[in-house]
Amino acid sequence: MLRLSEIRAVHESVDEDWRSPVADAVAGAWMLPPGAARWWRSSATHVFVVPGPPRHYLRFAPAGSPAAARLRRGADLAAAFPVTTGLSVSAPVSTTSGARTPTIDTPAGPMVAMLVEDATGDAVVAESLTREQAHRWGAALACFHGAAPVVDAGRSRLDASDPELTTALADIEERLERLDPRVHRRVTLHGDFELDNLRLPEHGVTVFDLDETRAGWAAEDVALATRDLRGEEGAPALSHLFDAFVAGYRSSAPFSDAELDAVPLHALAHSARRASDSGTLDEGARATDPGWQRELHASITEANQWHRQAVLAHAIRPAAS
Template structure:
């Protein structure tokens, strides 16, 4: 998650038509005309969309982040994975820049930005309420194909180790996080290249099949943790209870139709869900609970939403240690 101050910094450059000179500088590296890119959202990266009438290639998504916060490698490894997975139809392919690179470092009015671009994934976004058992089964099969087909990551490709020092302001949580991660390590479940965030809001659906467009959280880890990250809305936040058991069962059935999934792995789903929560908590550990002076209303609202989200994640991690 980008710091709220960084989101505000780019937001201040966005005009009433959702255009920004920062996005224009990034877009130029892909041969996109000034004024075509429009702000879409800012979360892990800043995302601007180029509408279909502005570029002959169709709808494009430009994603960029300050060079001070991320390295080229941080964007390059996920882009290479997207290209690999796209050959099987599971993801959209990254779009090379005019210079032929998957990642560009662009000088902007707000400093250097590392940037990538992808074409729009075909289809529409589905909400949880739209999900049926056949669609959940297709979703599980799609994640299994990613696990089956992903090339292994080298040691140089791995993201930095998770730094639990980020949680030091909450010693109880920090201790619980260590317990959860140690338990997942001891479980010694099958491992490989993970997508990292194969949730419904990171894919589009066409003819009953999903296509993913984001692999920023890719790393090596236990496959069951990737499943836990994908289905956390199906499992829900109540320890020992699954909120959508039929949909979860369909997802797992679809997964097992492509690659093996042991019952010992499934029995550890909520434990690995707590490990996912630890990672999310580290990602937003920089967030302050209280608004800062002169903070815009959208930032106040986003901060409040993230604080509530953090409380739910914290409860999930603590509950996992009680259950052990």
């Protein structure tokens, strides 16, 4: 996620009609007129919508930031993704000069940006998901793993600088390192194959937002994709849909019982990253900060605390290997 200071810098430029001179500067790289892009949200990147038809999304992040590096990596993967039965990937739209992710000077500093056409299909949420849709979702992730080109980025080690978390993080790292690649498959991960990054057309699945892509374990991507089904952050567990997701995955690619058993470990590693995140919340805790920023700070803090408690519970009662 972007730092709260980075979100504020753009948020303060947005007017009552959701326009922004920052977005106007970025949109100009695609010859879009001022005011064409309207603010949608700011989270992993700043996202502005360009009404259609067809509708497009303009996404950008501060040049030199981790978010900008991820955006470029995801755009490159999307552009190189092969045609795959049952899975469509929304590719970036190049500028007139042929750039996919240009760096553009804006009133908020240089930004790395991309433009992508809206994905076809219906948006769905976990609460309204059917077993058939969950099965199709799982099969699509298996297709992604089977077709995705190799990427150089890999997993960084967990930050063990927090003394309260040291024991649990060391155990999680040790268990991850003991995974046997003869049993646990290594793939190119999507990294965020959740429902809000998918659309379900009549057949197959359309996926977008490949910013979190890297090399990793197939079971890790299953854990990251199914957070809404497994009860993370207090959401109700939807085990019947998780089972349908796994069945869908297995209909298109191997997924061993050992990999299925490792899903909680990968989920715990995700919680460890959230629990030790110290970079996002650089603003928003002061009484003088804007109300929306204080609310966002509180929301992220609450979610991170849930993940912290999950890690601390592991430190008290380590899970079986």
